[in-house]
Amino acid sequence: MIWSAVSICRDGTFHASQGQVIGLFAGLLVLHGLLNCLPTKHLAFITKYFVFVNVGTTLLIIIVLLATTPRSAMNPPQMVFGTQGLSNGTSGDGIHSWPTGLAFLFGLLR
Secondary structure (H helix, E strand, O other), X not given: OHHHHHHHHOOOOOOOOHHHHHHHXXXXXXXXXXXXXOOHHHHHHHHHHHHHHHHHHHHHHHHHHXXXXXXXXXXOHHHHOOOOOOOOOOOXXXXXXXXXXXXXXXXXXX
């Protein structure tokens, strides 16, 4: 995914060679090995701050995706929130349809 991000930033003109892929893999392996050698106190310190980085990045990705997706490519709210479509209410009898909460989660995947 790192090389894919580089390729996207360069408008698809960059293609990683096998050596670059293996080099990145080896570098990340060494980095993770060094991180695992740290004492627990230091790992707890790092983890405490990376929680906010991960949550912030997730929220940023959600906002950017919502802001850049054209309206024509979005599903209607009835599809996402489970009152229409294949995710929920397909049989009408309540036996063969998904629970509303599960339909909501499946709607987010679409």
